[in-house]
Amino acid sequence: MHSVIAIHAAADRNAVPLDTITLDHDERRVRRKLLRGANGTEILLDLPQATTLDHGQWLELDTGGLVQIIAAPELLYEIRARDTAHLIRLAWHIGNRHTPAQLDEHRILIKRDHVLKTMLEGLGANVTNATEPFFAEHGAYHSHNHADGGHALLARP
Structure with missing residues (x-):
């Protein structure tokens, strides 16, 4: 199983993903979750706080591979x-x-x-x-990963 070490905005990468993960609106709201890609890649996402993953974002894995988020x-x-x-x-x-x-x-x-x-x-x-x-609006007190310019970077292990 792979760990996510960083989340990048869609515009940050121009690469072919190792895998893709398709999630609906509610599933894209995560803090700690085991995800499985379309090609079977198992990923542990463990964030310091709940975050909404955006369509097109890239999850950078501890192996250096990239997995792209797709909105279902x-x-x-x-x-x-x-x-x-x-x-x-x-x-x-x-x-x-x-x-x-x-x-x-x-x-x-x-x-x-x-x-x-x-x-x-x-x-x-x-x-x-x-x-x-579906891209619903988020409430005024809803944490979203755009506060830092579209990056929710995680501490590297």
Whole structure:
């Protein structure tokens, strides 16, 4: 089993990965976890605090190899509104229910939940099925690895 010694932003590397690890939104939130790559590489990730791994990031292994993180497609609802003010109101209702949401300029994505779909349609939203990677916003007190320029470097053993 390999250990992760550093995490690098996607732009930091232009290499062929030893392996890839595909994770959904919730699985990309990690602190200590055993991961298995598509090619069978076993990796122990042991971070000082919980971190969200981003699509395209590279995990540098104790052997010098690199493993790339891939965001898995998920079953989502795409929410569209009549105009910007309507989209803001819809976002407020979603947030009021503490539902993770990806906020884009002209749409909101949430995980599929028929109760929320019914509520949003009742508020005049156009809600359709989507299947794509999910990148929900993080709360104000949520630790994220961009605080240091996109690198969550670990102490080398």
